[in-house]
Amino acid sequence: MNAMAKPVPGSMSNAAYEQRLRDAVMDAAPLLNARLLPVSVRSAALNKALAAGLPQLRDDLWRYADLRFLASAALAPAAAVKPEALAAAVTGLLPPKLAGYTRLVFGDGRLVDTLSDSCPELDAGAPPLVPDRTRHERFGWLNDAFATDVARLDVHGAQRLEVVFAATPGAARQAVHPRLELSAAANADVVLVERHVGTTGAQGLVNAAVQLNAGAGSRVRHLRWQALDEDAQLLDTVQLALDRDARYELTQLQLGARSARTSLRASLYGPGAQLALHGVAVATGRRTLDHSLLVDHLAPQTRSKQVFRAVARDATRIACRSRVEVGRTARGADSSQSLKGLIAGSGEIDLRPQLEILTDAVRASHGATTGSLDENMRFYLAARGLDPAITRALLEWAFLEDALRDLDLPELRSAAEHALARALGSDIAQQVLA
């Protein structure tokens, strides 16, 4: 396995960061809607963010994230522009609509009515989902403090939703704090596509926070699709809570941004809850993709399965630290982790599965491997006349596609495969998808 280069700490002191946060509050105060999140929640979150400060070099949960941009990036949301201007700025960023899905479009952290379908489940005035956060999820507090709007959804029965968060560089340097809160009622059947597109530019920040509660017996299929522009900087905090017999299938595609960090925690608190986490990461150019995942088995007979596949091209870095904890109350839990990385060029990949078991009768397996493309496969395809560049992209595609095998909705599978192929180059897209 490749040793990662020495992690780069934020080149800013905590005192400077604290000052920047306080300044951001002054800038943002008039923009913050108390109906969305009560002032008490916002100020408590801000105080926690201040107390937590910046991640330190020695903090193992953050050592691979590239946070240098925080020294200069905007933290406060920008003032709202006219709805027509926002709609115009965002329209060009929207991917083709998925047939049969209710679409909601957020531009720079605000709902764009004219581009969204009517959606009875959407209610920004409903009680907020504000999860407990740890220092591991510290940028979630920034979202709690600065979110300007929210996709707050309460879903009963069967529903297919597509939420697009589009970011634009805007007139001024700005941060965007996309926020998604979804409660799936008992026995609901939810398909959720969450997309992140656009950029706030090299001086901006996209700081997303996602909270999802899967009710008893519900099924949630959630495709997270990060396709931000090449210069985007993303911080991303995801918390999932699974009630009794809930089935949650999360597929995450990390295909864009210059620097992206996802902190994800899933709590399997209901007996029999099942979680499948499928992650794909593709890094080209000078991208850094960092993932810190925690799966917490808190109830008996809970199951989790993880498949993570990463391709690092050029001089990029991808890290995935994935920890599974099986608590004392989780007898009969079942957990598997498979993390694999493929290094092409001078890229670096660091994969660290971790497992802590505090009870009996648990089945758990984990594995992580990192390597380069198999020479025998390359030669086999060359001996059939295939071009070396096509061969490389084809084998990378096949390697990543392994993480999509459980995606059982044809329209999402096909869309995800197209996205992967495009991320690897247009040639391969034409080849594979012809």
Added chain:
Amino acid sequence: MSTPLLSIHNLHVSVADREVLRGIDLALPAGEVHAIMGPNGSGKSSLSHALAGKPGYAVTAGSVDYLGRDLLSLPPEQRARQGLFLGFQYPVEIPGVNNAYLLRAALNAARRARGQGEIDAFDFLGLVKERMALMKMDESFLSRGVNEGFSGGEKKRNEILQMLVLEPRVAVLDETDSGLDIDALKMVAGGINSVRSPERAILLVTHYQRLLDHVQPDRVHVLARGRIVKSGGPELARELEQRGYDWLLDEAA
């Protein structure tokens, strides 16, 4: 005798600084089937790999003329597109890349090299299904990953199927008979016989004589310690079957 499709002159090849071929001379005329036989470690597979251009097989001396071109100057994919086919002794499993895709991509690569357009999707399916019937392969095979989860015999049949679809000028079949039961051996032999033609030549690399009961070679060459130590007609294969290789190794020493 017509001009050979493939002429090997004094070929020396090293792998990791160990010389595995030490001066091979061989001419393969159009329309003929030649067998390369020899004990384990004699250099049979090294010859196949060197001809196909496998990385790590360094040619230190000699030349190979293929259809009037310097074969050794071409990268492996160019050799394949020019109609040189290697049937692998150990076909590689490639999960996630399906057989239909590979067959079509390989066929189109060869067609482009010949200045032809890409094959029509319906024509392609028709061609492949006809060839699959010959190899008694199920249609579900097309959507499966390349060699993924195939038995040894299925992998070898798949190599022959690829050859039938690609219709190469020269096929080098590296121990295609190893690991086959008698029914599979007959099917593979049938596939090989079906591509015999006056425009084509086949090099059969094999350890045992039994494939040659079903595919009659025009010439048999015995390879030992990186050299051809004896050449003859089909009767040489039967002699080897009876006497083994030791007497030739003694002569060669």
